[in-house]
Each structure stands twice: as C-alpha cells, then as structure tokens.
Amino acid sequence: MDQTSRRQFLSRTAALGGAAALGSFIDPAFADRNDQLNILCWEGYNSDAILDPFREANPGATVRAESGTSDPDMINKLRAGEVNVWDLINVNQPWARDQLYPENLIKPLDKDRFLPHFEKMLPEFKNYPLAFDDDGSLIGMPQRYGPFSFVVNTDVISREMAEDQGWSLFLDPAMSDRYGVLTYDNWNVMHMCLTAGLNPFAPVAGTDLDTFRSTAETIFGGAKLLTDDLVAMNIALINGEIDAYFTGGTYTASPARYDGASNVRAITPNSGPVDGKGGVVWIELTSAVNNPDPSSLAEDFLDYVQGPEASKKVAFTEGTYNPVCQMGNPEVMALFDAEELDAIQMDSLAEEMARSLDYEVIASYDELIEIYTQARRS
Numbered sequence: 050m051d052q053t054s055r056r057q058f059l060s061r062t063a064a065l066g067g068a069a070a071l072g073s074f075i076d077p078a079f080a081d082r083n084d085q086l087n088i089l090c091w092e093g094y095n096s097d098a099i100l101d102p103f104r105e106a107n108p109g110a111t112v113r114a115e116s117g118t119s120d121p122d123m124i125n126k127l128r129a130g131e132v133n134v135w136d137l138i139n140v141n142q143p144w145a146r147d148q149l150y151p152e153n154l155i156k157p158l159d160k161d162r163f164l165p166h167f168e169k170m171l172p173e174f175k176n177y178p179l180a181f182d183d184d185g186s187l188i189g190m191p192q193r194y195g196p197f198s199f200v201v202n203t204d205v206i207s208r209e210m211a212e213d214q215g216w217s218l219f220l221d222p223a224m225s226d227r228y229g230v231l232t233y234d235n236w237n238v239m240h241m242c243l244t245a246g247l248n249p250f251a252p253v254a255g256t257d258l259d260t261f262r263s264t265a266e267t268i269f270g271g272a273k274l275l276t277d278d279l280v281a282m283n284i285a286l287i288n289g290e291i292d293a294y295f296t297g298g299t300y301t302a303s304p305a306r307y308d309g310a311s312n313v314r315a316i317t318p319n320s321g322p323v324d325g326k327g328g329v330v331w332i333e334l335t336s337a338v339n340n341p342d343p344s345s346l347a348e349d350f351l352d353y354v355q356g357p358e359a360s361k362k363v364a365f366t367e368g369t370y371n372p373v374c375q376m377g378n379p380e381v382m383a384l385f386d387a388e389e390l391d392a393i394q395m396d397s398l399a400e401e402m403a404r405s406l407d408y409e410v411i412a413s414y415d416e417l418i419e420i421y422t423q424a425r426r427s
Contacts, residue, residue, distance in 0.1 A: 086346040088114035089123050089131075090139035091333060093193070093366045094354070103353050110346060119235075120144055127154045127338065135338045136347040142179045142332040143409045145189040150182050155336040157186035159348060166190070166355045171377035173402055180334060189334030190351055192363055193371045195393075196317045196401040197236065197298035197408075198328045200282075204312045205292040215318030215327045216244035219268050219295050229274035229294040231282050232425075236296045238417045239329060239408075241265050246322045250409040253417060261417060265424035268295060275425075279369075280304070286313055299393050300331075303370035307392035315394060317401035328405035332374075357381045365389060372398055 086103075088094060095114035104112050117123040120140040127135065132154055140149075149155045164187065167175050180189050199219070201211045211218060218224060230237065242249035245264035247257055269275075272295070274285055283305040285291045298315045305313040321327020335354075337347050353359055360375040361384040372393050375381045385395075394401070411417065 082340075082342045082344045083346065084110045085344050086110065086112045086137075086350055087135050087344075088112075088137045088139070088350070089117060089126065089135045089338075090114055090137070090335070091193075092116040093363055094139055094335075096362070096366045098362050098366055099354070099359060102359070103350055106353070107346060107349070112346070112350075124148060124154070128152070132338055132340060133342070134340075136340055136344045137335055137351060138338055139333055139335040141408055142189075142191070142334050143407070145334050145336050146179055146182055147410060149336060150186070150188045153339055155188060156339040157182075157188060158190070158337055158351070160187050162348065162352060163187060163190060163355075166352075166375075169355075169378040169381075170374040171399075173399070174374040174377070177332075177374075179332070179407065189336040190355070191332050191334055191374045192354065192360070193373055194330060194332040195299035195371045196315060196328050196330050196398075196405050197296070197300065198240065198315070198317050198405075199293060199295050200286065200297035200302050200313060200315050201293040202286050202289075202291075202312050203314050205289075208314055208316065211293070211314075211316040212319045215321060216240065218293065219244060219271070220264070222271075224293070225271040226273045227292045228272060229276065229282050229285055229291045230268065230272045231279060231294050231296045231301065232275055232277045233296050234418065234421065235411070235414075236329075238414065238421050239411055240296050241268060241421065242411075242417070243321055243323070243327055243329075244268065248323045249411050249417075250323070250406075251412055253413040258416060258420065262420045262424065265421050266427065269424050269427070283310070283313055299398075300369050300371055302394075303392045304368055306394075307370060307388065311391065315401075317397075317404050319404060321404075321406075323406055326404055326406050328401060329408050330402060330405040331408045357384060361385065364393075 095116045100112055100114060123138060123140055124144060174191055177191055180187060180191055182188050219228060239249040241264050245260045247253055253261060273291055276282055279301040282294050287310050302313050302315040318327030335351055354363060355375060357380040360373050360381045364371055364373045370392050
C-alpha cells in the first residue's frame with residue numbers, strides 16, 4: 050500500500066482537468082519543448098499567483114501544473130512513462146535521493162546556477178544534505194517546510210506542558226475524549242511509532258509490533274474526533290470540543306492562527322526516542338525530471354521561484370501557510386508582516402527544527418499500516 054502524504058485529503062488540481070487535459074501534454078503538435086513547461090507538484094505551485102508572472106515573462110510559452118495527492122502517486126506517474134510529460138517534480142525530501150535519482154527519473158541541476166541560492170537560505174538549509182546525492186550532484190532545491198507533530202489549544206494546555214510531555218500527552222487517561230486525530234494515515238503511523246518509543250524509520254518487528262498495536266488502540270480509543278479535514282479540526286479546537294489533535298503542525302495550525310486564533314499552536318516535543326528527537330519535519334524538494342526531450346523553461350522556473358516575490362507567494366498560497374528556506378534572505382523576510390510571521394510560528398521555528406527528525410520513508414509501513422487500520426476500525 051502506498052504511503053500517503055501529509056496532504057492526502059487534497060486532490061484538487063488547479064491547472065488541469067484530469068486525463069483529458071493530460072492528453073494535451075503529449076500532443077505531437079507541440080514540437081518546441083522550450084515553449085512548454087509541465088510541473089507535477091504539491092498545491093501552491095499550481096496557483097496562478099505563482100504561474101502567471103512566469104507566463105508573462107515567457108510570452109507564447111505553455112505553462113501547466115498539476116497538483117498531486119501523495120508523493121508515491123506522483124513518483125509512480127514517472128515510473129509509468131510520464132517522464133516524457135513532466136519537466137519538474139515537487140515532492141518531500143527523502144524521495145529524490147532514495148528513489149527518483151537512483152531510478153534515473155530526475156537529473157542533476159546546474160550547480161553554477163543554483164548553488165548561490167543556498168547562500169541566501171536559512172542557516173539549516175545552506176548545506177542541506179538531502180538536496181545532494183552521494184556523488185555530489187545537486188538533485189533538488191528546497192523551499193517550503195515545517196515541523197509536523199501535534200497541535201494544542203494553549204488556553205487549555207500550555208505550550209511548555211505540551212512540549213515537555215510530548216507524545217505521552219495522548220496516552221494520559223485524563224486526555225481521553227479531549228483530543229482528535231487528524232487522519233493523515235502515513236503521518237499517524239509515524240507519530241504512533243514515536244509515541245510508542247519506536248523509530249519509524251527503522252524496521253519494526255517482534256514485540257515492537259505489539260507495542261505499536263497497543264499504542265494505536267489507545268490513541269484511537271481515546272479520540273473524540275477523527276477527520277482528515279484540517280479546517281474542521283481547527284474549528285473543534287477553537288470551539289472547545291477538543292483541546293488538542295494528534296498529527297498536525299505549522300501547516301495545519303497556520304490558517305487558524307492567521308485568522309486570529311493564536312491559541313492554536315503547533316507543538317514539537319522537547320525530546321523523543323530517535324537521537325533524543327520527537328518531532329518530524331517535512332521539506333519539499335523540486336527536481337528536474339529526466340525528460341528525454343527537455344525544456345529549458347524547467348530550470349528557468351526553478352530559478353524564478355527562488356526570488357523574493359515568488360518565494361513569498363509560495364509561502365502564502367492555497368489557504369495554508371508555511372515557512373520557506375529562502376527566508377534567510379532579508380529581501381524575502383521583508384515581505385512578511387508580523388501577523389504572517391506569527392501564523393507560521395517564526396518565533397520558535399529554528400528551535401523546533403533542531404528538535405525534529407527529517408521525514409523519511411517508514412521502513413515497516415506495510416506491517417504497521419495493517420495494524421493501524423485494524424485499530425482505527427475498532
């Protein structure tokens with residue numbers, strides 16, 4: 050079973066209308082690939098707010114983008130032959146080095162062109178290892194990111210208490226019927242491993258599977274609300290129906306915070322079972338697809354979204370708001386006002402990053418998702 054992403058509930062596409070639209074991508078009438086750009090991405094990059102300025106700078110070019118529903122789904126499109134269709138792919142951080150590049154689905158970027166951009170990024174991204182292959186090739190450019198653990202109403206549960214208790218908060222009998230589970234299955238599995246004191250990125254077997262099962266049953270058994278709708282979850286938190294929700298972060302809390310509910314706060318545990326860390330961070334990488342008929346617009350677009358105006362639009366688009374690596378550039382930071390910085394919890398972002406593991410592929414996903422699904426149904 051494929052792992053779903055942090056945004057599995059989103060299946061909309063902004064620039065395409067399904068298979069019929071996809072057919073036009075491979076229409077032989079389009080002979081000049083340097084007048085085409087096809088982007089497979091997470092929502093945001095497919096917004097006209099991002100695409101239109103690039104279209105205006107490239108008159109006559111056909112620029113399209115399609116939003117995916119999971120990293121594996123997008124990667125499988127390339128495996129199925131759509132490497133001939135797409136020019137850029139935007140997925141989370143482990144996939145480029147672990148799968149896309151080894152399978153020859155993406156190609157190295159021009160270091161002379163793109164390495165200078167890293168010097169303007171936030172300190173933790175200046176030498177970001179997952180942007181490079183072991184052979185030294187630059188295989189993706191980071192941009193959006195965010196810690197992703199859980200969310201509380203700080204009017205009821207203080208930030209300090211939540212950070213200190215970490216995942217054990219959801220095992221406390223006193224929290225029964227006081228929290229929800231945002232059902233992003235892949236992330237839930239990862240977070241339940243951490244709650245159980247297990248490393249989700251190492252094989253889980255034997256009695257550890259029993260520990261995971263017990264943890265999953267406890268968390269689902271104590272949940273008052275299950276939904277994959279972040280808006281509904283935030284409303285329940287604000288209205289006092291729940292005091293916290295399991296699986297969430299800057300990405301899910303930011304819309305409520307931007308609307309003025311600053312008591313909705315994403316939490317990264319102070320400690321955890323993997324190298325002392327209990328949080329997890331997702332970081333998107335955009336890579337050049339190894340299209341046999343490449344378009345020069347691919348690297349042009351990737352260069353364009355590093356700029357201040359485009360970086361700000363990428364950060365604040367599609368109704369959820371996220372920090373971007375380019376905020377190390379004073380020109381980018383100058384475009385954010387105090388309310389926007391508060392929405393993405395910029396005050397604690399660096400320290401939360403330091404307490405977080407990089408999102409990786411869950412090693413025993415097939416076994417764990419089966420146990421998880423049984424616990425959820427029960």
